[in-house]
Amino acid sequence: MSASKYDLHAIAERLNNAARRDFLKTTAAGAGVMAAGGLIDLAAPREAKAFAYEPYPTDDQLTTVVTSCAHNCGSRHVLVAHKKGDVIVRLSTDDGRYQKDGHFGKDTFEEPQLRACLRGRSYRQRLYSAERLLYPMGRVGKRGEGKFKRISWDEALGYVSKKMIEIKDKYGPTALLDQSYAGASYGVLHKSDQIEGLLGRFMGMFGCRTNSWSVPSYQGTTTSSRWTFGTIEDGNEDDAFAHSKLIIMWGWNPAYTFHGGNTFYYMRLAKQNGCKFVLVDPQYTDSGAAYDTWWIPIKPNTDAAMMAGMAHYIFTNNLHDQQFIDKFCMGMDAGTMPEWAGSTPNGKENFKDYILGKYDGVAKTPEWASEICGVPAADIKKLAHMYATTKPAALKASWAPGRNAYGEQYNRMAAALQAMTGNIGILGGCAEGVGKAWHAEAVAYPYDQYANTWFASIKSDRWAHCVLNYPNVKREEIGLWPRQDATDGQIPNIKGIFWQGSDWFNQLTNINKEIEAIKKLELVVCMDSTITPSGLWADVLLPVSTHFERHDVALPWYKGHYYIHRPKVIEPLGESKTDFQIFTELAWRIGGPTFGRAYNPKASREYFHYNDAVDEAYLREWWEHKVMAHQGVTMPWEEFKRLGVYKFKLDKPHVAFREQIENGKRFDTPSGKIEILSTELAYIGDWTKTKYGSHIPSIPKWIEPWESLNHPKTKEYPFHLITPHPRHRTHSIFANCSWLQETFEQECTINASDAKKLGVATGDTVEVWNERGKVVVPVYVTERVMPGVVVIHEGAWMQLDENGVDRGGNPDFLTLDEPSPAGSFAYNTVLVNIRKTELEHNPGWDKTSISRSQVFRRDN
Amino acid sequence: MAEEKDLAKIKEAVKRHKKEVYVPVVPEMQLGFIHNNVDCIGCRACEIACKDKNGLAPGPRFRNVMYVEGGAFPDVYAYKVNMSCNHCAEPACLPTCPTGAIFKRKKDGIVDIDSTLCIGCRRCEAACPYGAPQFIPERNIVSKCNMCVDEIDAGRKPYCVQACMMRVLDIGDIDKLRAGTWVTKAMASHEKPVGAVKNMANPELTKPSIVFVAHSKAVVK
């Protein structure tokens, strides 16, 4: 310690005069440039003094690189890396500077900042985590034991290509299951995706691929939107929400999911404009709180019944928009039934007569609905009245209630309500549904007839069932997609799995069944940036560079109209490679230049080592031939790269189906109408030959789910478990980040009255179980969830103990791998029991990195 | 390494020390925070942005979004109170510091700790009624929100403010914020800022530079 540090004169000066010591003063290069639009009327000159926490480089002393976040959260936000050399020192987000005519603080209604959420902001922890995969690894222990050794790329890819050929030769073209998912998604070039990602095209060209067709997040909603509107682009852009007078958030919690770049913010603006909010949800969520909502607690999985009750009220009180119905709908009532319907096997009924009870003698009155859904009939009427008489009103029928037994019926019922009140195609209304809005140019990677070639396609959550029961499996049990050739109906003989951008082993339903099934496989390959719970069950782990380590462009996932450039911010860590490099090299190994060049036409085999020029060529071509050619963009590629973000300005808010309603354009359905009666479903006679496997009514109907709080099974399992998306993870991604573990913990939320009966209090640990599995989690007692309902967020990393109990608290040990006919995963159709336990919950793989989350968790 | 003590010097130092009287800095303009308790979704992006900015390990938090909930099913309410260091007019932490590491800036009233002087005695931590100072065990120092002085000096706003997805957290001239004349997205035109809410220590203790848009259940009578 130098004496000067304790010089009392210096200290006195400091106490009374804030002048900093001279040796702390430095002038930051570039400081002051960004003053425009800035803050406070701070007088110039702007001299950035060094921080009190030396050594601490200020942002302006670091190199700034604009990029984005990259996962399947439903959004896409800007991340700005501040780096020193090749190390990212910190991240910030959009502050208005990185666009055309941008300046610090620019944040307008038309061009709002794309501010990242807590997950994106913690990205350095994922990037530099102890779980990061740096080298190819080969399994040395038993499968699932988690023992690996480092191997070379040559060994890894040599083994994988040899096994692929062997398996294909021995078991045929359905032997390899594609379980790629959107976990590393929505780069236009480096795309992981269930249907048309890089893996799908690679396996399709190779000639061995079983595809997984149902989407875990929203298959019920997707099928509903396709039947009803003929498209999943049934969404408005998020700024449209600012124009609503009433927003009904049905099972929707944007405060957790951050669905859409700024949806939650525009809703705040709507609130300031006097919009009223209603929340229909078993939980009083943070969205419920922030928008000052009228909370209507509802029993899980009974949404379609409540909506039917609303429809009954609207019809019988003549509050429906008959003109709209007559003009745009098919099958809403007797008057809009097509002539052909009467002669179809499944299409004879219309919606209104179903609601009025003409067919089954049961009028779907609010009182009838109340018995099922637990909402007082008076509230159902009140909400129906509000919705039918407030214009414009947005009924936002979110995905979660669709992740249920017959979840598709809920979404179709919502569409019927949206249509009968004439809230479709108008600003401030809503036809969502899936909610995809503005159409982006999404494909820079090579795309051809192989992009989605498959030799069998099954419901995604039926793979374990298929593997375990092969060949004694009926096509309808696995939702086999029909084919137009001789292989139609052939049950795939699955012998290997590929995971790319996918932690599906941890994320699909009924994990214990998956554990049985995976033992039967001959090849399991996991490609990811970190070790994941799925990865532990793989034979080969291939390290994939994150989006900070490869060149790409990000596009909005769901809502928002912009592109974000993603340069290679830092060099790939360890020996990691991009997925595209890996598949290209595998193609060369398997099929020489023929396969190699076909798969990646712009590259030679050198691509495995030098990918920059080729990636740049694909991206430039995409920008110039797609974005500039089709989207009216004049900004050159180079300028876009320099700026970082391109924000489109739309002439008017994007509203789905505006053209149809305003200008009489046909809907993309077979009839050209909003199909409350589905043409496709009406004509189906033999359900076993369809991908659905079993009967689906041609109009939206309430169907009793296979388990719910109204079921006799509640004697044994009295609680209904729902498993919504967490806020502190994107599904299972980011689960290893200690900053995020500090913000929320994996827990079982339970109503105070139930907790009292069970004798548990916040801070206790409980075991939650049913006939499929058991998990151990801390309990959180609250008044904000409906009695009888418990909540455990999906995506916790499983941690099995020696008795097969999951100490990590992953609810998918409890969910059922029984999808709805239309493909909805039944993530929220689960009955369980609970008791206090002495077993210990394990919050993370690295216990020492788990901080005092409970201490900070809540205050009362 | 024990140094030879010079008794005369010690006496002199004690004398000099005793003469020191702390006069709180009256800043030319006091910067302060505004937080909207109702519209905040409690996402904690602000917290994480802060942790990343300041390179904090799990544990210490300069910013803390408190969750408050109450009522009985189904008649419930919930809101958030988001606080960091309040850069108080009369900082309780400052006079407790034996090394003078804590100082208040004249030009904008930011209260900061000079880490080169901090000896980790944790007195400030005990003195602050809002729990702002955070002990950093690896470095044996106390650290806290300094309103991102480096960003302020560069003409920008703090990381947490810039992180807020809902635009409900902001900074400004606290006098103007209190008067409701500061232009900010944190507050709608019909909303009125208040200087105190339930769930926080009495502001009379230190005169914190913060205002809130309070939830109806958080209003202090």
Ligand code: SF4
């Ligand atoms: S919402 Fe999604 S894209 Fe945005 S920062 Fe969070 S995880 Fe990333």
Ligand code: SF4
């Ligand atoms: S002003 Fe800076 S240091 Fe203070 S809480 Fe915000 S981000 Fe953290």
Ligand code: SF4
């Ligand atoms: S970022 Fe904004 S909305 Fe989120 S917790 Fe912080 S203050 Fe609240």
